[in-house]
Amino acid sequence: MKNMIFVIAAILCIVKISVADDNSYRDVLENLEDRLISRLQETEVGSLRAQMDTHTETERDENFLNEGQKSDEFKAKKRRPPFAIDRVKPLPVCRPYVPFLPTSTCCERGFAYVDLTKNSPCNAIDTATGIEFLQEPTSQSGVTEDCSKTALLKVNFEKFTKVPCDYCLRKPLCGRRMLRIDLKLSSGTRSNWGFNIGDSRTNDGWKGDSNTQINDAETDGRFPAVRVYQSDKCPTRFPLKTFPNAIGPDVQEVTIYVSNQHIRIVNDQGLDEYVCDNCLYALNGQADSQGVNEDIYIGLNRVVSGRIDRNGVGVCSATLTWACPRW
Missing domain, CATH: 2.60.120 (Jelly Rolls)
Incomplete structure (x- = not known):
């Protein structure tokens, strides 16, 4: 499709040169040339998009194939928050049994x-x-x-x-x-x-x-x-x-x-x-x-x-x- 457009555009250029002195033909040919160039640009953009889609699909396939190998590592990272460190069990709290403490100011405090x-x-x-x-x-x-x-x-x-x-x-x-x-x-x-x-x-x-x-x-x-x-x-x-x-x-x-x-x-x-x-x-x-x-x-x-x-x-x-x- 792309090559055919190039061929048509080349023919138009030759015809346009041969009728250079006839303005009516020249306007028609220029209009047709503009339409062909637009079509060529659309074709280029479409081709680029297709390449990008193909590349994305290829990456997706590779990720899918590698998922089994990376799943354990991925899951481990997903479970750990950023900058996570190994969790340490909190120390038990010491609760001394103190049923009585001195209240009078003349007495020794503490236990x-x-x-x-x-x-x-x-x-x-x-x-x-x-x-x-x-x-x-x-x-x-x-x-x-x-x-x-x-x-x-x-x-x-x-x-x-x-x-x-x-x-x-x-x-x-x-x-x-x-x-x-x-x-x-x-x-x-x-x-x-x-x-x-x-x-x-x-x-x-x-x-x-x-x-x-x-x-x-x-x-x-x-x-x-x-x-x-x-x-x-x-x-x-x-x-x-x-x-x-x-x-x-x-x-x-x-x-x-x-x-x-x-x-x-x-x-x-x-x-x-x-x-x-x-x-x-x-x-x-x-x-x-x-x-x-x-x-x-x-x-x-x-x-x-x-x-x-x-x-x-x-x-x-x-x-x-x-x-x-x-x-």
Whole structure:
């Protein structure tokens, strides 16, 4: 078609030259020439469009043929937003169990929290004055039960000067004079030592500390009972007081108050008992031939001294705060 148009146009040119002197013929031939040129241009444009369409169809076919090979990569890119990075699981949020915080302005603020569960995000938190972790939560070798990690804390008390040394402090005073310990217990396995609160760094359960301190009173939480023992100032080997089911199977929460010559045990099953005795915790500068101090030690799922044959399972967490007078 294109070649034929060229031939006709050439003939017209020859004829136009031969009749150059006849204006009437010349106008007719020029008009016919213009129409032929327009037709030629339309043919060129149509040819170009056809080539473009063919090229597009060829690309589409190639993409279709390659789709199977590229589909996985394409889908992976489609799923990922621009500049995407590998997603990281968010860290679990630590929510310490803090049932009580001091409110009076004269009291020590802050708390210490220890989590003894297997997969805890919290571990140990300490914002309180006078409370120190000697051993942060540590798994026991070969023990698979939950709430079986062990920990050890040291707590330093302030002396009070307006009352005698031998004074049973049953009510909170300002400052670091009465410690509150909130324990959460396991709903599963419980066995042996849940806690050991001693006046000596070497308290190891039952009674005594191998002669490290004279003031070595201690309280044992051996499931399901709590037993309170006097110091070496009172030579008896028997417990001063026993609370048979203070941490029994039905008990989930226990609160313990410790102060000079005093301990109080409260649980969620209605128990609320205290013991006052001059052979209990010496936290007001009482004489001791082997060294005066105002410290106690708290072993959780273990005894204070660390005897591995006196560990236990069953305390899931502990929160320590300084008790406050309510005025």
